[in-house]
Amino acid sequence: MPTDPVQRRSRIARTQARPMVADLAETWLKTISQYQLKKMSKTRVVMLVCVTILGLLIILCAALILHRNSLMAGYNQLQYGDTKQMVIDKLGRPQMILECRNTDSAADPYHRCRQGYWYDFFIERWIVYLDENDIVIDKSYAVGY
Numbered sequence: 001m002p003t004d005p006v007q008r009r010s011r012i013a014r015t016q017a018r019p020m021v022a023d024l025a026e027t028w029l030k031t032i033s034q035y036q037l038k039k040m041s042k043t044r045v046v047m048l049v050c051v052t053i054l055g056l057l058i059i060l061c062a063a064l065i066l067h068r069n070s071l072m073a074g075y076n077q078l079q080y081g082d083t084k085q086m087v088i089d090k091l092g093r094p095q096m097i098l099e100c101r102n103t104d105s106a107a108d109p110y111h112r113c114r115q116g117y118w119y120d121f122f123i124e125r126w127i128v129y130l131d132e133n134d135i136v137i138d139k140s141y142a143v144g145y
Contacts, residue, residue: 071091071124071126074090074091074092075139077090078091082136083136084134084135092119094118094128096117097116098116099115113131113138115134116129127141
């Protein structure tokens with residue numbers, strides 16, 4: 001040990017400075033790692049939100065495709081003479097029910113028409129015409145109506 005008081009004080013200062021530098025370095029590393037963790041967690045949150053939105057879009061598209069396919073399958077199963085209840089069972093509740101315009105011509109095939117059940121899907125439309133006895137007398141399918 002040095003006997004000179006000045007050397008002794010500088011040695012004490014150096015030994016005390018080492019833990020301070022170590023503490024400062026440790027604090028600095030913690031701060032950097034916390035910043036990176038915060039940045040990483042923000043990135044993870046953004047990625048999680050993006051993946052969730054993408055997943056919901058995929059589910060929505062699948063549901064729309066299934067709905068369209070069920071409308072098409074139900075429409076193809078319908079036969080002339082089916083009842084209103086069979087139409088509802090196969091196609092579901094219609095989006096729109098319209099009253100038919102009757103004409104005076106007996107030759108008009110729609111003369112007996114009482115209601116039209118309309119099912120729309122984007123640019124496609126399925127229409128089922130019912131007579132006064134709620135029996136299917138005609139059906140039509142249109143794209144780009």
